[in-house]
Amino acid sequence: MRPHKYQVVSFSMNNQPSIISKDYIKLDQFLKWQGIVQTGGEAKIRIKEGEVIVNGEIETRRGKKLRTGDRVSLGGVSYEVKLD
Numbered sequence: 230m231r232p233h234k235y236q237v238v239s240f241s242m243n244n245q246p247s248i249i250s251k252d253y254i255k256l257d258q259f260l261k262w263q264g265i266v267q268t269g270g271e272a273k274i275r276i277k278e279g280e281v282i283v284n285g286e287i288e289t290r291r292g293k294k295l296r297t298g299d300r301v302s303l304g305g306v307s308y309e310v311k312l313d
Contacts, residue, residue, distance in 0.1 A: 253294040253295060253296050254294075254310070255291065255293065255294060255295070256272075256283065256290070256291055256293040256294075256295060256301070257269060257273060257276060257291035257292070259295055259301060259308075259310070260272040260275070260281070260301075263308060265306070275303065276288065276289060276290070276291045277289055277291070280303060281302070281303050282301070282302040282303070283295070283299060283300070283302075284299055284300055285300070296310065298310065
């Protein structure tokens, strides 16, 4: 089985794509990995308080698995996850 990689394309000022080796990434990990939040605790709070939008819906589960094509928004900045 060929390993999958995510390529994350940012639509903010930091437009450098990044690649990780997994077929999904959890929402809280994604927020930390992209530098959107500084700590896991901050990610947990912002997700729980309904500040994070995934695919147009408020998402309150920090373990939500993100896959290719998912869009994550926080504070007016959107990010798209793409599967390589």
